[in-house]
Amino acid sequence: MVDGNSAKETGREGITRRRFTLGMLIASIAGAFGSLLALLKVLAPEKKGGGYATTIQPGDVLIYAKGGSAGSPITASSMNVGDAVLAYPTGKSSNPANLVQLIKLEEAAFKPPTDMSLTDKGFVAYSAICTHxxxxxxxxxxxxxxxxxxxxxxxxxxxxxxxxxxxxxxxPAPIPLAQIGVKVMQDGTLAFTSDFKGPIGPQV
Ligand code: FES
Structure with a gap:
């Protein structure tokens, strides 16, 4: 036989257990939502004011974005004519909007509308984010x-x-990839000399 006090305690325990379970459920949902937001942040470049926000500054050294050399400075001597690599500015690889494709071509191969003032010794760089x-x-x-x-x-x-x-x-890409200035430094590494000369990221 269950007396009144025991019944009240059992009832309180039930309520406490239900609150605990509800709390755990809310915490799990919040955790999953947080993980989803973090994943979206990694997959999609940061957007600001309708455009993609880059944090590249003139003087930032280009580093390999991928492969066994990821994070190491790119040297001019490591690239032959016809080579291209994906690069980030050093210390700023957490923002996908900073990703560029660094390319080396014969200087004579360039034609308008390439901005030659943003190239150096055959090196040219463009945003690596497709404009589609x-x-x-x-x-x-x-x-x-x-x-x-x-x-x-x-x-x-x-x-x-x-x-x-x-x-x-x-x-289907509606506009060119935006060019950005690069220059070979005295120590043979490459550095940015400007911001992007045009919009980057999807334009549709
Ligand atoms: S062609 Fe590049 S995203 Fe569609």
């Missing part, structure tokens, strides 16, 4: 004819010509 829907672009090297190499976004096959200001050669 924001995928990262890839390099299609042509070893026999480096000047015929091009940048492609495999998401929907947009093609950009790096020798001509990254103008769109095909696919």
């Amino acid at each position: 829907l924001g995928c990262t672009v890839s390099w299609m090297a042509n070893r026999e004819s480096p000047a015929a190499s091009f940048t492609e976004c495999f998401c929907h096959n947009s093609i950009f010509n790096p020798a001509e200001g990254a103008k769109v050669m095909g696919g």
Whole structure:
């Protein structure tokens, strides 16, 4: 037989258990929501005022973005004509909007509208974020004819010509990849000399 006090205690225990379970459930949902937000932040470049916010400053040294050398400074001597690498400014690789494609071509291969004041010794750099829907672009090297190499976004096959200001050669990308200034430094590393000369990220 259960007396009145025991019944009250059992009732209180039930309420406490239910509150505890509810609390755990809310904490789990909040945790999952936090993880989802963190994942979205990694996948999508930071947006600010309708544009993609980069934090590149003139003087920032370019470092490898991927591979075994990720995080190490890129040296001019490590790249041949027709090579391209993905690069970040040193210390700022947590912002995907800072990702660029650094390319080396013959200086004579460049044509307008490439801004030659933003190139140095055949090095040119463009935003690596496709202007269609924001995928990262890839390099299609042509070893026999480096000047015929091009940048492609495999998401929907947009093609950009790096020798001509990254103008769109095909696919749905609405505008070129924005150029950014680079320069070979005395110690052989490369540094940025400007901000992007145009909008970056998806423009649709
Ligand atoms: S996101 Fe690059 S072509 Fe669509």
